[in-house]
Amino acid sequence: MAITLSERAAQHVSAFLAKRGKGLGVRLGVKTTGCSGMAYKLEFVDAAIDGEDIVFESHGVKVFTDAKSLAYLDGTELDYTKEGLNEGFKFNNPNVKNECGCGESFQV
Secondary structure (H helix, E strand, C coil), X not given: CCCEECHHHHHHHHHHHHHHCCCCEEEEEEEEECCCEXXXXXXXXXXXXXXXXXXXXXXXXXXXXXXXXXXXXCCCXXXXXXXXXXXXXXXXXXXXXXXXXXXXXXXX
């Protein structure tokens, strides 16, 4: 079981953490919401949650998640893309069976 970052995503997260001046890595999770059922949660981690966190490291950046979310995120690669004027994180999740039209939620 694993969650990984692309090299571009790891560089972006590392640069942002350096600019913030603090942080251990990023937390990736899921929440029940949206028209397809689930949505991604992504936030910076300043302190680990002892005993509840599962931690992966990819390109020198720690990725934190919880056991419930990992069931939906196993094998996911977080990428950082730039397309024209748009830029942001892209979730390459092999577990997704369907996504909503707006791209905000998914089903597994």
